[in-house]
Amino acid sequence: MNFASDNVTPVCPEIQAAIDEQCTGNAPAYGNDDVSATLDRAFSDLFDHEVAVVPVSTGTAANCISLSTLVSPYGGIVCHHEAHINEDESTAVAHFTGGAKLLPIDGPAAKLEAITLASFLESRVDRGVHSVTPECVAVTQSTELGGVYDADEIAAIGGVCQQFGTKLFMDGARFANAIAALDCHPADVTWKAGVNALSFDGTKNGALAVEAIILFDPSLRAKAELARKRSGHLLSKHRYLAAQLAAYIRDDLWLKNARNANNAARALASLLQAQGGSILIESQANELFVALPDAAVTRLRDAGMLFYPWPSLGKQAYRFVTAWNSDIDAINALKTRLQSS
Template structure:
């Protein structure tokens, strides 16, 4: 039972079927095909707003290419210090933006809080050309510690961005898990709350290899397309990225997969808590950060579970990540195995 990451999961049957159907014929390249032309319309319906969609193969590309259109090379991006763009994407933001600087700050459970954000932005010393001025705020939904921003929390951050004339970007690698947890409309935690662009994650939740840059400010589309080409992320067989995304959102596959992953994480949390573990952070999505007694951690590994220690949160804290294909019945069977 591999809880090391949701990246270990395969792609789901709906995506596989769609790719198989599209694998037998020729089509125009670089997004000129009929399937790719459906993306903007499909995602506009999904978000209840006209949007522009630019697919790429990785989440890092989706995040960094998005930010390259939201900030100047000499601007700053405010983010949580736990943010993926700060901790796990090397110098990708600086590379793709031509030099923009990350301005990390703190906040509980990897969330930015509006009041603290306002104070942080206001406290940035302006020394003209000698300093870096914030131009964008980046938040992650769901966060790197498994928590989820409510619509009110995103809206409050959006209001702070408007106050300071900043862009708002959302890293949505696990956006589906957040929407499934909140049971809200995707618009409620994106453009209605002030978000300008989102990296709409699919790879972790059932796709083969695609994440989508979704622009609520469609005027940015040309800049994003240029940045994608320049960085080597424009696929010639673009239709296979589009095929994955269309299959992923059709009939709410993305939400079904995410709801299952969230449910599996809840089942695992109940099992671990029942055996003496405690949650280090609230479990909102499909990630668990758990304080485990050493004996229990050893028993779980002996039972075949794969998971990571998370020493930045404490010597006894571990991360478990459930996926769209995690077998909940197998989690239930662990009760017997551990006894």
């Protein structure tokens, strides 16, 4: 009943088996192994588009190396003020990009809206060397408040980016949860909608420690790989990253895991509402933001449930995050037990 984060989970069996398989012998280092050689083709098939895949072990590296391939050191990156790159990456974006500046704006449920984005970009006054020129727009899929951009929303943002000559980056730390919620092809909300680069989730959804930088323009690979090396994120035993990614997308494991997390969130929402909770923001993925009376918080914690307060949404607001291994039967059983007590 740990709903503090989807980072608390163990490695799922299929990915652990893939890691174990790499422990039987030697292999070339730094990504020159056989498994790494399969990733471009596997992900190109997944996205129905030629891509370059650059694996790293952390989400911060995936986001910031991606951005460093899209913006100059003196450029600007427009994002939502709730964006992970703005609120939770410390000064990593500026460090990796060599100084690019985040330009946060507002939007409902941590979403950028095309009309607001266009208005912001239009309002920028070009003061030459004295001002920061927006070079990239960053969206999060799914958002930090559990929202999901549909294909039309991303396409509208992509259209604004094209109009103003900016790149479009997608932080996909919970990309699998978004695709599972939308039940669409991953291409529909990425390259077809104008996304230039994507950080493709892994760690939150069953992997040990891996994120994939997906470049929809493969010519950017060299730049991304140089940034990865310079920042200390090129692993010598690279095959352990590649093995995780290969297993993660094989037989749609990434979607199976995400669907369980999303379904668990729906079951948990029902439990919380039965305890007097009010859903604060409609969630389509695996994060819930709920206002709970104090008595309900005590009951849930006494039952062994872990979750965080979320004061930015109010004094009685709490965040719950379900995961690939959340036990839906246990959630439903707890709901019944609490109702009968």
